[in-house]
Amino acid sequence: xxRTKIVEVLxxxxxxxxxxxxxxxxTRRGNKQVSFIAMNDGSTIHNLQIVADVELFGEELLRRANxxxxxxxxxxxxxxxxxxxxxxLLAKKIEVIGDCxxxxxxxxxxxxxxxxxxxxxxxxxxxxxxxxxxRVRHAMIFAVHSFFSLKGFVNIxxxxxxxxxxxxxxxxFQVTTLNLDNIPKNDDGAIDFSKDFxxxxxxxxxxxxxxxxxxxxxxxxxxxxxxxxxxxNSNTTRHLAEFxxxxxxxxxxxxxxxxxxxxxxxxxxxxxxxxxCADDLNFLSNRLKEEEKNxxxxxxxxxLIEKLKFVLEDDFVRLTYTEAIEILRNSKPNKKGQFKYPIxxxxxDLQSEHERYLVERHFKKPVILTDYPKEIKAFYMKLNExxxxxxxxxxxxxxxxxxxxxxxxxxxxxxxxxxxxxxxxPVEEMWWYLExxxxxxxxxxxxxxxxxxxxxxxxxxxxxxxVIPFPRxxxxxxx
Amino acid sequence: xxRTKIVEVLxxxxxxxxxxxxxxxxTRRGNKQVSFIAMNDGSTIHNLQIVADVELFGEELLRRANxxxxxxxxxxxxxxxxxxxxxxLLAKKIEVIGDCxxxxxxxxxxxxxxxxxxxxxxxxxxxxxxxxxxRVRHAMIFAVHSFFSLKGFVNIxxxxxxxxxxxxxxxxFQVTTLNLDNIPKNDDGAIDFSKDFxxxxxxxxxxxxxxxxxxxxxxxxxxxxxxxxxxxNSNTTRHLAEFxxxxxxxxxxxxxxxxxxxxxxxxxxxxxxxxxCADDLNFLSNRLKEEEKNxxxxxxxxxLIEKLKFVLEDDFVRLTYTEAIEILRNSKPNKKGQFKYPIxxxxxDLQSEHERYLVERHFKKPVILTDYPKEIKAFYMKLNExxxxxxxxxxxxxxxxxxxxxxxxxxxxxxxxxxxxxxxxPVEEMWWYLExxxxxxxxxxxxxxxxxxxxxxxxxxxxxxxVIPFPRxxxxxxx
Numbered sequence: 001x002x003r004t005k006i007v008e009v010l011x012x013x014x015x016x017x018x019x020x021x022x023x024x025x026x027t028r029r030g031n032k033q034v035s036f037i038a039m040n041d042g043s044t045i046h047n048l049q050i051v052a053d054v055e056l057f058g059e060e061l062l063r064r065a066n067x068x069x070x071x072x073x074x075x076x077x078x079x080x081x082x083x084x085x086x087x088x089l090l091a092k093k094i095e096v097i098g099d100c101x102x103x104x105x106x107x108x109x110x111x112x113x114x115x116x117x118x119x120x121x122x123x124x125x126x127x128x129x130x131x132x133x134x135r136v137r138h139a140m141i142f143a144v145h146s147f148f149s150l151k152g153f154v155n156i157x158x159x160x161x162x163x164x165x166x167x168x169x170x171x172x173f174q175v176t177t178l179n180l181d182n183i184p185k186n187d188d189g190a191i192d193f194s195k196d197f198x199x200x201x202x203x204x205x206x207x208x209x210x211x212x213x214x215x216x217x218x219x220x221x222x223x224x225x226x227x228x229x230x231x232x233n234s235n236t237t238r239h240l241a242e243f244x245x246x247x248x249x250x251x252x253x254x255x256x257x258x259x260x261x262x263x264x265x266x267x268x269x270x271x272x273x274x275x276x277c278a279d280d281l282n283f284l285s286n287r288l289k290e291e292e293k294n295x296x297x298x299x300x301x302x303x304l305i306e307k308l309k310f311v312l313e314d315d316f317v318r319l320t321y322t323e324a325i326e327i328l329r330n331s332k333p334n335k336k337g338q339f340k341y342p343i344x345x346x347x348x349d350l351q352s353e354h355e356r357y358l359v360e361r362h363f364k365k366p367v368i369l370t371d372y373p374k375e376i377k378a379f380y381m382k383l384n385e386x387x388x389x390x391x392x393x394x395x396x397x398x399x400x401x402x403x404x405x406x407x408x409x410x411x412x413x414x415x416x417x418x419x420x421x422x423x424x425x426p427v428e429e430m431w432w433y434l435e436x437x438x439x440x441x442x443x444x445x446x447x448x449x450x451x452x453x454x455x456x457x458x459x460x461x462x463x464x465x466x467v468i469p470f471p472r473x474x475x476x477x478x479x
Numbered sequence: 480x481x482r483t484k485i486v487e488v489l490x491x492x493x494x495x496x497x498x499x500x501x502x503x504x505x506t507r508r509g510n511k512q513v514s515f516i517a518m519n520d521g522s523t524i525h526n527l528q529i530v531a532d533v534e535l536f537g538e539e540l541l542r543r544a545n546x547x548x549x550x551x552x553x554x555x556x557x558x559x560x561x562x563x564x565x566x567x568l569l570a571k572k573i574e575v576i577g578d579c580x581x582x583x584x585x586x587x588x589x590x591x592x593x594x595x596x597x598x599x600x601x602x603x604x605x606x607x608x609x610x611x612x613x614r615v616r617h618a619m620i621f622a623v624h625s626f627f628s629l630k631g632f633v634n635i636x637x638x639x640x641x642x643x644x645x646x647x648x649x650x651x652f653q654v655t656t657l658n659l660d661n662i663p664k665n666d667d668g669a670i671d672f673s674k675d676f677x678x679x680x681x682x683x684x685x686x687x688x689x690x691x692x693x694x695x696x697x698x699x700x701x702x703x704x705x706x707x708x709x710x711x712n713s714n715t716t717r718h719l720a721e722f723x724x725x726x727x728x729x730x731x732x733x734x735x736x737x738x739x740x741x742x743x744x745x746x747x748x749x750x751x752x753x754x755x756c757a758d759d760l761n762f763l764s765n766r767l768k769e770e771e772k773n774x775x776x777x778x779x780x781x782x783l784i785e786k787l788k789f790v791l792e793d794d795f796v797r798l799t800y801t802e803a804i805e806i807l808r809n810s811k812p813n814k815k816g817q818f819k820y821p822i823x824x825x826x827x828d829l830q831s832e833h834e835r836y837l838v839e840r841h842f843k844k845p846v847i848l849t850d851y852p853k854e855i856k857a858f859y860m861k862l863n864e865x866x867x868x869x870x871x872x873x874x875x876x877x878x879x880x881x882x883x884x885x886x887x888x889x890x891x892x893x894x895x896x897x898x899x900x901x902x903x904x905p906v907e908e909m910w911w912y913l914e915x916x917x918x919x920x921x922x923x924x925x926x927x928x929x930x931x932x933x934x935x936x937x938x939x940x941x942x943x944x945x946v947i948p949f950p951r952x953x954x955x956x957x958x
Contacts, residue, residue, distance in 0.1 A: 003731060005631060005699070022731045024697070024919050041730075042698035043631060070919035072731075098890070098920035105918050122911035123918070125697030134698055138633040145624050152484060152522060154617040159949040160639065160706045161652070161683075161721055163956045173640070173676070175652050175683065177710045180662055180670055191659055197652070197710055197720065198956040204640075204654065211949055211958060218503070218604025219521035219613055220484070227639045227705065231656045231676055241676065242640055251520075252482060252501045411577070432601035432958055439584050439602070440503050440549035441577035470638040470690055477642045477677035479690060479911055 007044035015077050022072045027109045035062045045132050045283045049088040067109045068100030121479050132280040133459050143272035153221040158208030163200050171231035172203040204229035209247050210433050216249040217436040223248040233474050237463040242472040249446035255391040255408040258445035259368050262395050262404050263316050270311050273458050288460040304460040316366040324369050328354050349376050355401035367396040379423045381407040400457055406447025413437040486523035494556050501551045506588045514541045524611050524762045528567040546588045547579030600958050611759040612938050622751035632700040637687030642679055650710040651682040683708035688726050689912050695728040696915040702727035712953050716942040721951040728925035734870040734887040737924035738847050741883050742795050749790050752937050767939040783939040795845040803848050807833050828855050834880035846875040858902045860886040879936055885926020892916040
């Protein structure tokens with residue numbers, strides 16, 4: 001008999017039919033006559049209720065079918081008598097595949113804190129919250145690939161180990177095969193990197209953009225989806241040392257095309273989640289309400305499904321950084337001194353509080369800000385004619401602020417070299433990047449979406465460590 | 480006017496209609512009256528022929544529209560007079576977006592060696608061969624995700640930076656933020672890893688399997704698709720320091736289920752390529768024929784499309800390692816001393832020549848070998864009852880030999896610990912791996928597919944450096 005996944009059994013209307021299911025016990029309750037075993041196999045947020053006659057199976061066997069144990073059950077599908085499910089399985093055969101000592105098992109049939117479960121990342125896939133997150137994460141991965149495939153984009157695997165620093169984006173992890181106990185040195189005392197695996201210093205990539213641009217200069221529309229790294233000592237709920245990024249790059253796109261694509265992309269992803277992850281999102285919505293039940297009304301998050309729909313309903317508002325600064329400068333919270341970082345005028349780097357004010361209170365819509373001061377943006381962004389701002393864009397969302405950052409790129413060789421020199425970017429090392437501006441250069445644009453930022457938004461989780469299976473943070477590389 | 484991709488223009492039957500296309504010039508030829516410009520935008524292997532009236536546009540402009548330059552062209556779709564294409568564009572407007580100095584441009588309108596193009600990895604996307612490979616690579620990525628999504632698998636991003644060595648799979652890259660010029664030491668002279676970012680030695684993952692198993696112990700069916708690393712000093716056509724792996728892991732699967740999935744998976748991928756990449760595969764097939772035209776008949780590769788169909792046509796042959804050794808021992812090449820590594824009997828580690836003999840000459844079908852001697856396989860593979868072989872499986876393909884390696888995993892806690900101790904695997908560090916065998920353990924299986932191996936097979940390319948955009952090999956981390 002072939003095993004049927006629980007998600008299929010629960011959808012089945014063939015009462016009376018026999019099914020073989022395999023999975024793990026979540027809870028067991030009952031009385032002297034009958035045991036009710038809630039079983040889950042990871043295919044759905046819902047458990048399948050197994051109804052077992054105590055006399056038929058014996059108390060000893062049923063005692064082993066406790067929380068955490070793995071079972072194979074053959075049973076007949078019945079309309080459920082209880083509430084909370086439509087169907088249940090009346091057990092004919094029960095086999096305990098793997099026992100579980102309840103005294104040792106860390107996952108008790110009660111609520112555990114997210115902090116505790118982070119220490120048990122090897123087991124937390126067996127909980128409702130983390131299995132729901134894993135399934136939503138998968139759906140979002142697939143939606144990313146589907147969106148770009150439909151549009152004829154080519155997925156490019158940009159290198160993880162690199163000898164270039166894409167944007168001076170911060171501290172990097174070094175990658176080496178040198179013997180750290182005995183680093184080879186040159187006569188002048190400098191490290192002899194000719195002995196290292198790549199014959200030069202290398203590090204983990206902070207972005208695939210620069211290599212992505214190379215590919216776009218031949219294939220036109222490409223995207224990357226891979227891990228990126230920051231060795232920043234930030235122990236916050238929003239930072240990971242290792243996280244996944246999606247970076248599309250499009251030849252012949254100007255900033256407006258770029259904004260159109262970013263908006264269409266985000267809406268596609270959110271709609272995909274709503275269409276394909278309803279059960280998991282409902283569970284996560286309730287989880288969030290439960291978590292925040294003791295918060296004051298004005299401190300509660302927007303309800304999860306409502307928040308997702310909020311993104312779909314309207315066109316995103318588009319305005320320049322300069323316009324946004326004026327709005328913020330004249331805003332009530334600024335005048336009343338409620339911003340932690342008061343806005344005095346042009347040049348300020350926007351903080352999450354400002355971004356959220358614009359989205360949640362001023363416009364009540366997602367917002368795209370453009371044309372930021374060149375001083376606060378990266379070297380590769382295209383300078384506007386006035387030589388003061390660059391064609392950058394940031395997409396701002398409720399709750400999390402910036403979800404996408406992008407720009408039109410500087411395609412003019414001379415201007416790009418001048419900007420690099422101004423900003424101390426090593427021009428010679430980047431010969432390959434510059435050559436794309438020499439040989440048939442074209443206007444092009446792209447953006448980056450931090451995948452875990454998206455996951456925070458879609459799941460309503462508050463800590464980025466909970467939306468990636470095995471988070472890497474300062475002092476933490478377990479598993 | 481909106482730009483239309485060249486792949487769409489070439490499919491269009493609306494002759495007389497005007498289109499705007501943008502792309503790069505591959506070649507230009509012509510006479511005093513008319514110029515023929517072959518344009519490509521990366522969306523297809525085929526160029527679009529632009530027909531330009533010399534008098535209308537002037538010689539100066541057309542001279543700039545040379546190889547490598549980027550153009551925007553508005554033109555009317557016409558039935559083509561020439562051979563090699565159905566339609567062409569009669570130019571109405573031509574704008575040179577970016578010039579290209581032919582004296583400096585490395586990609587001349589002639590055949591370049593693959594070696595030369597590897598040095599120009601930033602530009603090789605603009606060549607027929609590498610744009611075809613990039614599109615096929617994308618198709619295979621999407622096919623991987625589609626296959627597993629259809630089957631309800633969950634994609635898991637396993638960690639890239641890890642503190643464990645999955646299988647003692649070989650040399651690893653160290654990841655560190657310690658100052659290599661001044662490594663902090665403890666009083667006893669040992670490196671003080673408490674000062675390192677993660678507070679312990681870390682390295683780049685060699686496999687996501689062990690973490691994948693953790694996820695499968697809750698979600699049942701998962702797969703990974705991410706970069707993996709080997710710091711082996713192997714300068715061959717088959718080794719990369721950084722490559723991408725696909726590793727499904729399935730709870731409740733035994734070795735037979737595992738083989739069924741592997742066969743179904745490979746057939747799905749190959750069929751997807753045949754169904755979706757016909758133009759690129761035809762081009763790559765001709766490229767291979769051209770490359771091998773001076774080889775003797777018995778040294779030529781199988782024709783590419785024929786080779787792909789070869790995989791689809793039959794069930795894969797399944798036999799044990801022990802049976803295969805007998806076949807090899809009695810084979811003609813073994814008796815005639817034609818194997819570089821003669822087969823004397825049980826215990827021999829099979830080489831590519833043996834694998835290819837079984838597939839290409841003995842069975843003339845793909846082959847799955849199972850039940851290898853435990854001595855030549857990893858610690859986590861399930862021991863057979865006879866205590867001599869393990870439930871391993873290798874899928875062997877024509878041309879490349881092993882394309883997939885997998886096994887049923889040892890799910891018995893005591894047996895697993897005993898194997899780890901036998902093989903000097905640190906039991907305490909792997910507490911999290913072992914706990915899955917303690918709490919509701921289940922039989923489970925999985926396998927690994929090296930994505931670039933698959934790409935070699937599907938594209939017919941001979942060097943693994945040519946099927947990944949920016950290869951990482953000893954002494955090479957450029958771009």
